[in-house]
Amino acid sequence: MLSRRGLLARSAMLLALADVPARAATGASRQIWMQNRAGEEVRAAYRHGETYDAAVLQRLRHLFRDLHEGTQGPLPEMLVDMLSVLQEAWGYALPLLLNSGFRTPRTNAMSEGAAPASLHLRGLAADVSMPGIDHPDLALVALSLSERLGFMGIGVYPRFVHLDVGPSRRWTRIGRGWGR
DSSP: OOOHHHHHHHHHHHHHHHHHHHHHHTTOEEEEEEEETTSOEEEEEEEETTEEOHHHHHHHHHHTSBTTTTBOOOOOHHHHHHHHHHHHTTTTOSOEEEEEOOOOHHHHHHSTTOOTTOGGGGTOEEEEEOTTOOHHHHHHHHHHHHHHHTOOEEEEOSSOEEEESSSOEEEESSSOOOOO
16 A cells, blocks of 8 residues: 555656656756765766766766775666656655665675676666655655656665666565565
8 A cells, every 4th residue: 555655755756757858958957865875975966958967977986886895887877867866756855875886796796685697786776765765655656767767677675675777677575565
């Protein structure tokens, strides 16, 4: 059952999604506010219209690095766009907390439950949460985004939501069967 907060979040996401092409056409900026487990933070406009800010994307690549190895990986603009639109559903009032971004093969092998061919290995995935937002509610808003754009893997775990820019698929590890 969808909570009231989830319903409001989903409605806000649909409104935000409807506005994405218009924002790009008018040269509007896209924002992102992310924090990683090392306590580092990026809060900035990373895109102006169709032009991405290379310096902000580099700061985000550093934020998304494998913290165990200190290695930066790729960070596709599409993943940043997806996270920005997701965050926009809450008016950028809350940071996205990054549990895991890029992973090296060694870190992935040490990560409990990680798929051997995880999209984290290619920088195509992020495990995130938001302070005060239930993970299923965050996942439902991501699901709205995925349904509109036709891609995105979404997994709900006890401490985070896995989001990726791979094929559309759903799963849960918290016993609430909303996915396939």
